[in-house]
Amino acid sequence: MATRMERVQCSYGSLDETFEIRKEMFHGQQYSQIYFARLHLMRTLLYSLVPHWKPNFPVCTVLELEEDKECVIVGTLYKHMKLKPCILDEYSKQKSVVPLVKPHNFMHSDDYLVLEDESGRVKLSGNIIPPSEYVTGIVVALLGKESGAGDFLVQDVLDAGLPPQIEFPLKSGEDKYVVLVSGLRVGSSTFNPLQFQLLVDHITGHLGDEKDKSIASKIVRVVFAGNLVEIPQRLLNGQTLASTDLTIMSDPIRELDILLSQIAAGLPLDIMPGHSDPANFSLPQQSLHGCLFPGSSAYNTFRSCTNPHCFELDNVRFLGTSGQNVDDLEKYSDAKDKLEFMERTLRWRHLAPTAPNTLGCFPYTERDPFFIESCPHVYFVGNQDKFETRIIKGLEGQLVRLICVPKFSETGVAVMLNLRDLECHALSFGTNSAHNNAE
Amino acid sequence: MASNSGNMKGFYREKKPTTAKKSSKKSPSNAATLGSTAAQTPALVSDGGKPDLKDEYDEKETLLRQFDLNMAYGPCIGITRLARWERAQRLGLNPQPEIQSLLKSGNVQTESLWGGRI
Numbered sequence: 001m002a003t004r005m006e007r008v009q010c011s012y013g014s015l016d017e018t019f020e021i022r023k024e025m026f027h028g029q030q031y032s033q034i035y036f037a038r039l040h041l042m043r044t045l046l047y048s049l050v051p052h053w054k055p056n057f058p059v060c061t062v063l064e065l066e067e068d069k070e071c072v073i074v075g076t077l078y079k080h081m082k083l084k085p086c087i088l089d090e091y092s093k094q095k096s097v098v099p100l101v102k103p104h105n106f107m108h109s110d111d112y113l114v115l116e117d118e119s120g121r122v123k124l125s126g127n128i129i130p131p132s133e134y135v136t137g138i139v140v141a142l143l144g145k146e147s148g149a150g151d152f153l154v155q156d157v158l159d160a161g162l163p164p165q166i167e168f169p170l171k172s173g174e175d176k177y178v179v180l181v182s183g184l185r186v187g188s189s190t191f192n193p194l195q196f197q198l199l200v201d202h203i204t205g206h207l208g209d210e211k212d213k214s215i216a217s218k219i220v221r222v223v224f225a226g227n228l229v230e231i232p233q234r235l236l237n238g239q240t241l242a243s244t245d246l247t248i249m250s251d252p253i254r255e256l257d258i259l260l261s262q263i264a265a266g267l268p269l270d271i272m273p274g275h276s277d278p279a280n281f282s283l284p285q286q287s288l289h290g291c292l293f294p295g296s297s298a299y300n301t302f303r304s305c306t307n308p309h310c311f312e313l314d315n316v317r318f319l320g321t322s323g324q325n326v327d328d329l330e331k332y333s334d335a336k337d338k339l340e341f342m343e344r345t346l347r348w349r350h351l352a353p354t355a356p357n358t359l360g361c362f363p364y365t366e367r368d369p370f371f372i373e374s375c376p377h378v379y380f381v382g383n384q385d386k387f388e389t390r391i392i393k394g395l396e397g398q399l400v401r402l403i404c405v406p407k408f409s410e411t412g413v414a415v416m417l418n419l420r421d422l423e424c425h426a427l428s429f430g431t432n433s434a435h436n437n438a439e
Numbered sequence: 440m441a442s443n444s445g446n447m448k449g450f451y452r453e454k455k456p457t458t459a460k461k462s463s464k465k466s467p468s469n470a471a472t473l474g475s476t477a478a479q480t481p482a483l484v485s486d487g488g489k490p491d492l493k494d495e496y497d498e499k500e501t502l503l504r505q506f507d508l509n510m511a512y513g514p515c516i517g518i519t520r521l522a523r524w525e526r527a528q529r530l531g532l533n534p535q536p537e538i539q540s541l542l543k544s545g546n547v548q549t550e551s552l553w554g555g556r557i
Contacts, residue, residue, distance in 0.1 A: 029517035036513035040530055118510035365518055366526050 005205070005213060007267060008176055010220035010419070014303070015310040015317075018369045019284035021362055031356040033365040035076060035137070039117065041371055042139035042349070043074045045160055050074075053158050054143050063119035065146045073152070074141045075117035077134055081332065082108045084358075105331055107132060115142060115152065125151040132334040133344070137353035160349040162394035165375035169315040175218050176419040178313060179203055179427065182225035182322065182382030183407030185276065186259070187232070187252025190409040196259060198429045199414055204266040220419070222263055225382025225405050226274020226307055226322020229256055253278070257293045264299035272307040274322035274383060282360035283324060283352055284308060284369055308351055310376070316419050319376035323383035325352040326404075328359045338404045339390045342381055346372065346392070346400065378417060380405055387413050387426045499547055506538050507551040515551035523551070 050059055050072055059072045083106040111131045113124045125147065143156040181199070185191050201207040205216035229252040235245055263269050273279030273288050280286055285307040290297035297304070305311075308321045329341045332354060345351055351370040355361035375398045384404040392400050401422040406413045412431075417424040496504075507515040512527040512534055521542045527534040541547055548554065 027517070030514065032514040032516065033518065037530075040513070040532075365522070366529065 005217040008174070008218045008220055010176055010314050011312075012221070012268065013312040014305070015312065016287075016306045018367075019306040019308055019310070021284070021286060024362065024364060026363065029363050029365050031361075031363055034356060034361065034363060034368055036118075037364060037366055038137070038350075038368040038371065039076050039139055041368060042160060043117075045349075046074050046139065046141045046158065049158060049160070050141055053141070054156070057143060061119045062115065062117050062122050065122060065152065067146050067148065070143070070145045070155075072141055072143050073115060073117070073122075075115040075121075075139065077136060077138045077140060078114040078116055078121070079111060079131055079134060079136045079332065080114060081106055081111050084332070105334075107332070107334060115140075122146070122152045123150070124154050125149075126154040128154045129157050135329060135333045135354050136357045137355070138348045138350065140348075159347050162346055162392075162396070162398045162400070163349055163372050163375040164396065165377070165394070165398040165400075166315070166317060168377060168399065171420060172314075174420060176314065177215070177219045178318075178378075178417045178419060179219055179222045180225060180320075180380055180382075180403065180405045180415040180417065181222065181408050182274070182384075182405040183227045183409055184224065184256070185227055185230040185407070185409040186256045188230035188409060191230075192409070192412075192431060193255075194431045195412050195429050196408070198431070199408070199427070200259060200262050202427070202429075204263060219267060219416075221313060222267065222269040223309070223318075223320070223380075224260075224269065224271045225309075225320055225380060226272050227276045227383050227407070228271060228274065229253055229278070230276050231278065253292050257295045260293060260302065261296035261299065264296040264302040268301040268303070269296075270303045270305045270309065270311070272305050272309045272320070272322055272382070274307060275324055279307075282362050283355055284362065285322070308370070314419055316378065316422075317374065317376045318378045318380070319351075319372070320378075320380040320382065321351065323381050324359060325354070325370075326381045326384070328352070328354045332358060337388060338381070338384055339388050339402050342379060342402045342404070343390075343392050346375065346379065375400060377401065377422065378403065380415075383407050386411065387415060389415075389424055391422070499541055503538065503541060503547060504552050506535070507553075516553055518551070519549050520551055521549065 047059065054072055057070055057072050059074070062073060062075060065071070065073070085106070113129060113131050113134060114121050115124055124142070126144065129142070138159070141158040142152070142154050144152050144154040147153045184196060198207065202212070203216055203219050203222060205213045231249055231252060235241060235249050241249065260269065260271070271288065273285040277288060278292070279288055287304040287306050290304060293302070293304070296302045308319065310317070310319045312318070325345065326338055326341045329345070330338070335341050335344070345353070349372045351372055352359055352361070355370065356363070375394065377399065378401045380403040382405045384406055386404070387406045388404040390402050392402060394400070401417070401424065403415055403417070403424060405415050408414060412429045414427040415424055416427050503520060506512070506524070507520070512523060512532055515523060521539070524534050524539050524542060542549070
């Protein structure tokens with residue numbers, strides 16, 4: 001009775017090249033280099049925008065500021081934060097003056113912004129540019145004048161804005177779905193093998209009636225956005241491990257390999273490393289090696305990718321991270337929801353402005369890989385607390401679908417996105433009798 | 440406790456290591472820094488106590504030092520002079536071509552004026 005269904009096909013192009021560390025070498029360079037590269041890149045961009053923004057004001061550097069002269073300056077923001085933990089505090093004799101109120105957020109009402117360029121730095125004042133919304137590392141253009149106190153009184157702010165976007169492909173009328181999953185955390189106490197097996201069975205078409213299966217046949221790709229495994233912390237102390245501990249350490253990866261090979265046998269999948277995965281710590285995280293996954297890497301449908309990850313599916317451009325960039329913004333700034341942080345990174349045209357200040361980052365000397373050159377159609381961030389999504393529109397007609405992908409191990413929720421119209425919904429799996437399998 | 444240590448001081452004769460002794464113990468000329476494969480150049484103040492300020496340098500070095508200190512081409516620490524010149528060229532900052540020919544010619548310092556001191 002069962003009819004044979006063909007899985008829908010879709011063209012795929014990886015754009016991870018900018019995030020791959022190939023020719024770059026570490027030979028003692030400092031992080032000042034990446035700030036220079038960023039400032040140079042962004043300033044060139046902002047200088048081209050300033051004549052349209054404020055045609056009647058002169059553009060000058062920080063050093064050329066004069067009292068009461070209205071002008072436009074471009075530079076990198078630095079946020080001075082009273083509560084920001086500093087490695088030197090450990091060695092200072094005085095006890096910290098202000099105790100941490102919320103250890104997950106380091107903001108304080110005394111925080112202020114400073115604008116820097118090669119020539120100097122100036123403290124910013126005025127309520128046009130609230131420090132709570134900005135973080136260290138963003139390049140902006142400011143209109144204002146130097147006040148008597150030596151501060152720069154800001155009258156207007158210009159950020160780089162949404163980057164130009166490639167045209168959205170013409171609607172084909174055909175539904176094609178992409179499934180986004182993050183935070184599996186195989187090996188942690190919250191990982192529920194049955195719950196994940198339900199997801200695997202659902203997307204490979206082994207679950208449900210004909211209708212479910214016909215939807216499953218339209219899934220063209222699964223993307224795992226970081227934190228695939230969790231390795232017990234007590235084993236990661238740098239000591240030589242007993243052979244039993246070695247097995248315990250590699251067990252989560254072996255289990256994950258078995259689960260992923262079930263998916264890889266049916267449809268293409270991308271994995272991205274995350275904070276808890278056995279990849280390098282600093283961004284951009286390099287792809288996990290195929291030999292970690294002997295079973296699934298044998299399939300040509302299996303792709304191990306970088307974090308951040310950028311790719312195109314039928315000319316729909318995706319950009320995503322495993323969540324570190326937004327999690328770090330949350331510690332040092334404030335927004336009404338996670339999507340707002342995501343929107344800001346797009347408007348600042350920078351995926352991870354807090355790198356290298358508070359987020360680990362490779363010391364690049366010539367380029368800034370986190371600069372967003374082209375606006376994605378879908379921008380996702382993994383390992384968030386809950387599923388959130390919104391569409392934002394740019395001034396030049398850009399349309400971006402923002403998605404916060406929740407942690408699967410805690411919520412049982414994966415996200416399903418339709419490539420045809422960028423509509424997306426949650427796929428929720430529960431193993432308690434009170435829930436149903438797939439909604 | 441404090442008086443105790445005072446007694447100890449009285450008991451053992453205090454002895455300050457002389458600088459000459461120290462220099463014989465370790466030789467920083469081949470001390471490795473993190474990630475650097477090349478031997479470290481001598482520190483600003485070498486062990487003999489004689490400041491290592493090379494006051495005499497030729498015109499070439501003057502030009503190169505001016506290039507090092509030109510902030511338009513970015514920070515000069517942790518990057519060789521030639522790499523910095525090439526970066527400036529690639530970023531379209533039009534660095535002086537004489538600098539490149541000087542650096543390519545060989546007999547000049549390849550590191551910036553702070554090279555190995557930071």
